[in-house]
Amino acid sequence: MTRFLVVPQWQGSSSARAMQLVDGAEAIAGDLPRSSTARIEVPLEAGESLGTGVRRYASLQQIAQRQREAAIDAPGDEYLLTVGGDAGVAVTAALQALGAGAGSVDPDAVVVWFSAHADLHDPETSPTGAFDTMAARALVDAAIPAATDARLDPSRLVLAGLRDLDPGEEEQLARLGATVVPADELSRVADAVAALAPSRVFVHVDLDVLDPAELAGVADAVPFGPDAAALVAAIRAVRTVAPLAGAALTEFSPASLDAAAWDLGTILRVIAALA
Numbered sequence: 001m002t003r004f005l006v007v008p009q010w011q012g013s014s015s016a017r018a019m020q021l022v023d024g025a026e027a028i029a030g031d032l033p034r035s036s037t038a039r040i041e042v043p044l045e046a047g048e049s050l051g052t053g054v055r056r057y058a059s060l061q062q063i064a065q066r067q068r069e070a071a072i073d074a075p076g077d078e079y080l081l082t083v084g085g086d087a088g089v090a091v092t093a094a095l096q097a098l099g100a101g102a103g104s105v106d107p108d109a110v111v112v113w114f115s116a117h118a119d120l121h122d123p124e125t126s127p128t129g130a131f132d133t134m135a136a137r138a139l140v141d142a143a144i145p146a147a148t149d150a151r152l153d154p155s156r157l158v159l160a161g162l163r164d165l166d167p168g169e170e171e172q173l174a175r176l177g178a179t180v181v182p183a184d185e186l187s188r189v190a191d192a193v194a195a196l197a198p199s200r201v202f203v204h205v206d207l208d209v210l211d212p213a214e215l216a217g218v219a220d221a222v223p224f225g226p227d228a229a230a231l232v233a234a235i236r237a238v239r240t241v242a243p244l245a246g247a248a249l250t251e252f253s254p255a256s257l258d259a260a261a262w263d264l265g266t267i268l269r270v271i272a273a274l275a
Contacts, residue, residue: 002275003078004029004037005070005093009063011047011056012088014130015219017253021085024217024252027260028083031268040066042085052145053123054131064092064147071096081274084250087119088131090204091138092147097202097246100150108199109245111139112158112189112238114231115206116222120169120176127166132251140176154178156196160189160234161209164222183209186230190237200245201238205231205270207251217254217263228266235273247274 008025010018022042029037040063047059054060067089071080082093090113098109113119119136122143126133138144140154154176161183165173173180179196181189193201208218211225226234249271254260 001078002036002081004032004081004083005067006032006037006039006083007042007063007067007085007089009042009060009085009089011042011059011063011086012131012135013086013219014128014133015253017219018086020219020253020255021251023257024254024260025083025085027254027257027264028252028267028271031264032083038070040070049129053129054134054145055129057131057145060088060131061147063089067092068096068101068147072101079244079246081246081271082248084248086132087115087135087204087206087250090248090250091135093246093248094139094202094204095146095148095150095152098152098200100148103150105150105152106199107153108197109152109202110156110158110193110196110198110242111152111202111204112160112193113204113206114160114209116161116164116183116208116225117206117220118159118162118165118169118173120172121166125166125168137172140178156198158189158192160186161225163224183225186226186234189234190241193238194241198242200243201241202245202247203235203238203274204248204250205235205274207249207267210266215263215266217252217260219251219253228269232269232273235270249274
């Protein structure tokens with residue numbers, strides 16, 4: 001059974017329209033079943049970096065703690081689908097779902113990270129210092145400040161739909177050894193996951209993975225992405241490989257609440273595949 005956790009976090013975003021992530025999360029929440037949906041209150045203040053080089057890190061830490069508490073309170077027969085907010089909420093969701101709360105991450109688990117962007121920066125290379133530019137790397141590298149010391153082995157990370165990397169991110173990708181499945185080859189995602197013989201899988205969908213023609217409400221759209229049908233098929237195929245430990249969907253940033261309505265049909269198709 002799926003339980004939904006809505007986390008309208010904007011503090012980790014690199015976008016000039018970061019506050020619109022709140023509207024996006026609330027728009028999605030309006031179409032989720034009330035009886036199985038909870039919401040985390042996000043502080044209004046931006047928060048300080050606390051010397052980490054990550055913008056608004058104090059607020060990010062506070063929100064991550066609230067996420068962890070919500071995950072601990074979840075019944076054992078349910079898994080959590082976290083709805084953001086910026087992509088940073090997927091880091092806490094994934095690590096918690098895979099065992100970080102007990103001090104270590106399941107070494108046989110796999111995270112599939114659907115995104116147009118690599119999200120592999122660090123505080124020194126990030127053009128903005130925003131956590132969403134470092135989110136995928138935070139899963140696997142202690143060089144990125146995160147809410148837990150427990151990390152996923154980089155070889156257990158699959159980056160799917162990737163088509164926009166900075167030179168520094170290319171260097172990190174080569175160093176880490178994560179698996180990459182390009183946007184035009186999403187039908188291979190399940191095979192890439194199966195090759196890792198996972199005990200369970202966490203799936204994160206950053207909505208910018210979709211082609212801009214499919215979804216207007218993202219802040220940093222990248223052309224030549226998959227359509228919704230290809231993304232949904234890839235998610236469903238991954239779910240046949242191993243049990244789903246949890247999921248996240250982030251980065252819905254509509255220009256207005258009225259504009260959100262145009263994208264919700266596509267988003268709900270993706271949520272249905274995850275749930």
